[in-house]
Amino acid sequence: MDSINNSELIDGIEITPLKQILDERGGVFHIMKKSDSGFLSFGEAYLSKINKDKIKAWKNHREMTQNFCVPFGSLKLVLYDDRDLSPTQGVINTFQLDDNNNYKRITIPPMIWYGFQCKSADYCLLLNIADIEHDPNESTILPQENNKIPYLW
Amino acid sequence: MDSINNSELIDGIEITPLKQILDERGGVFHIMKKSDSGFLSFGEAYLSKINKDKIKAWKNHREMTQNFCVPFGSLKLVLYDDRDLSPTQGVINTFQLDDNNNYKRITIPPMIWYGFQCKSADYCLLLNIADIEHDPNESTILPQENNKIPYLW
Numbered sequence: 001m002d003s004i005n006n007s008e009l010i011d012g013i014e015i016t017p018l019k020q021i022l023d024e025r026g027g028v029f030h031i032m033k034k035s036d037s038g039f040l041s042f043g044e045a046y047l048s049k050i051n052k053d054k055i056k057a058w059k060n061h062r063e064m065t066q067n068f069c070v071p072f073g074s075l076k077l078v079l080y081d082d083r084d085l086s087p088t089q090g091v092i093n094t095f096q097l098d099d100n101n102n103y104k105r106i107t108i109p110p111m112i113w114y115g116f117q118c119k120s121a122d123y124c125l126l127l128n129i130a131d132i133e134h135d136p137n138e139s140t141i142l143p144q145e146n147n148k149i150p151y152l153w
Numbered sequence: 154m155d156s157i158n159n160s161e162l163i164d165g166i167e168i169t170p171l172k173q174i175l176d177e178r179g180g181v182f183h184i185m186k187k188s189d190s191g192f193l194s195f196g197e198a199y200l201s202k203i204n205k206d207k208i209k210a211w212k213n214h215r216e217m218t219q220n221f222c223v224p225f226g227s228l229k230l231v232l233y234d235d236r237d238l239s240p241t242q243g244v245i246n247t248f249q250l251d252d253n254n255n256y257k258r259i260t261i262p263p264m265i266w267y268g269f270q271c272k273s274a275d276y277c278l279l280l281n282i283a284d285i286e287h288d289p290n291e292s293t294i295l296p297q298e299n300n301k302i303p304y305l306w
Contacts, residue, residue: 025209026202026276033197033286042195044186045282047224049179056178071200071278072225123179125224127280129198133186 006095010081011088014038014107015095018069029103032067032129038107040065043132047125050075050118055153057115058142065131066108073124074098077106080113080149092151097126113142113149159248163234164241167191167260168248171222182256185220185282191260193218196285200278203228203271208306210268211295218284219261226277227251230259233266233302245304250279266295266302 009015016038019030032039043064050056057078068077077095081088096102096119108114118124132138144153162168169191172183185192196217203209210231221230230248234241249255249272261267271277285291297306 022202024204025207026204026271029200029202029278031198031200034195035286042187045184045198047182047184049175049182051177051179054178071280118179125182127224133188 006093008088008091010079010091010093010112011086012109012112013079013093016105016107018103018105020103029071031069031127032105038067038105040131043130044134045127045129046134047127049123049125050116051123052118052121055115055117055144057144057153058113058146058149059115060113060140061110061138062140063110063132063138065110067129068097068106068108069104069127070097070099070102071125071127072099073118073120073122074102075124075126076117076119078115078151079108080151082113082148083111115144115153117153159246161241161244163232163244163246163265164239165262165265166232166246169258169260171256171258173256182224184222184280185258191220191258193284196283197287198280198282199287200280202276202278203269204276205271205274208268208270208297210297210306211266211299211302212268213266213293214263214291215293216263216285216291218263220282221250221259221261222257222280223250223252223255224278224280225252226271226273226275227255228277228279229270229272231268231304232261233304235266235301236264268297268306270306
């Protein structure tokens, strides 16, 4: 089984710290600007709601670049690289994303397997700013347990 | 004092119902797609967090078109039209936005005064998909109580 090694970041993944400017009324949470280095184009913004402990895995987009952040609750994100010519082929990365100390943006290029699990007490929200619109024909799914991805939830 | 009259929608405001596709694991909340009729361009996405009962008012953008929805909690949004040539000059609109029965997108063109108040028990989150990046030079602010906008919070 391949090792889980976050010290070797999967090639093409970008981690961007995001500002939270807080005051007594609340605050402003940055997400993404057109001028950000990782921005390609805007296709669609949507939210995934994930209930406590629930897992959504696995999916792989052939065309979509995704930009994930968690504006409510806490989530574990798992990525797996099986690209033939990738310098990080076989690497798994895991990330904790949340609305507090781990408020950051993870940019995921096409052809990376991903899945996630809610780690907060009630539910969490995962926001995706994607460069193309949702299209079921450009993605592949695999069941949570399979013979291809060496990760046990 | 001008009347608050949501039956007369301020000229240029668009209200778009948004889908929530729910299942036992959670769901998917639509926000905005490039092909949506109200979409102009993508400049920036950010969230405002508003604590219980707190008010943020008033602001007016000279250039930015905003697309608001509330993915967590509940919020009252108030709009005021003082545009000289508008057919709805003087009209105030109020909207309840939330993550449940009032999950919808409000598109606000430039030159409309807006403010909002958290109406949920803890806090709420207001998401804005704006057509230009944040720029403090293209907006005007007024204090919550002023002699221009006939609305008492």
